[in-house]
Amino acid sequence: MTSMDAILQAQLHQRREDHLYRTRLNVASGCASTLTVEGHSLINFCSNDYLGLAGHADISQALKQAADQFGTGSGASHLVSGHSVVHQELEEQLAEFTGRPRALLFSTGYMANIGAINALVGRRDLVLQDQLNHASLLDGGRLSQADFKRYKHVDMASLEQRLEQSSAERKLIVTDGVFSMDGNLAPLDEISALAAQHNAWLMVDDAHGVGVLGQQGAGLVEQLNMNVEQVPVLVGTLGKSFGTFGAFVAGSEALIETLIQYSRSYIYTTALPPAIAAATLASLKIVRQESWRRDKLVQLVARFRRGAKQIGLQLAESHTPIQPVLINSDEKVMQVGQQLRGAGFLVGAIRPPTVPVGTGRLRITFSADHSEEQVDQLIAALDSLNLAAAI
């Protein structure tokens, strides 16, 4: 063994000891409410395909047709020759959808977050982030060389205190809209009021709200009716509710032009395949029109919460399709996850560093593709594990 491998093996060994070792499933079917894994059919309660669009026939038809016309790859970055008329059309429709003057496509949400934060702030500036923000936001903050501080989760006094302490030139407040591991909502109206009061800018990553919240599915900003002055930087992702791939930032003309000039994760990467953009155009139409998918989700979530309360589970304050069930030990989380898998259910078993130490949890997510029977089956399986006694 080389000395590098010896050091890495020791580190990997420690990770196993700490019950933090991660492995992957080999899934033999497409993303749907049931998945085939190693010859077993499992009911899928861990995807972010909230509207059940990842396997929608109209969307894959749009992908195929566009692939026939535009091929598989864009061949270059947006600023060279990778920006097609399909990308342009999608950006215009996403701007209209979010009620913002413009939108800009990124290849992933991770890159959108890194790119937006770094185009907006640098040395001498301040970035304030909710403690439970998504890793891509936290990484973006660290990379920026700005003074980077976290405030207590959805705690406005903590945010205000940090704003008051700063004399930075630019102050950027960054928050998830729907928190990805807890399912609760950021108090955007209060955050936006504090931002206005302290002359700070506000960036909201609504990866889990877009598609799910709001009459047309434009997310938490639509639900709260917040305009571009109140939330000047809005991020949405396309790999979750939209069932395709990619992400966007929506905002003013000046914001989008600034991102095109200065976002390194926009400039130095290959544009999404145009066929993916075409598929997303088909998806956007369904997201906007088929509000029954959002209504069904609300019903499934309410049914789960009723059932879970009846069997004595402690639920979090979440009414979104993200329903965490806290389990106190990281080891126990993994055990319960395995037991559920044995019973035919796939749920997220989430440990640190994805969530704070001591807050390991099952992350159960719902999709408009689930049936009420599937939800009832999950409750029965959770009941048979006698979790309430174990927690």
Ligand SMILES: *Cc1c(COP(=O)(O)O)cnc(C)c1O
């Ligand atoms: C999933 C997620 C991202 C990353 O988006 P990708 O397109 O998967 O890279 C960013 N922010 C939040 C809150 C997310 O949940």
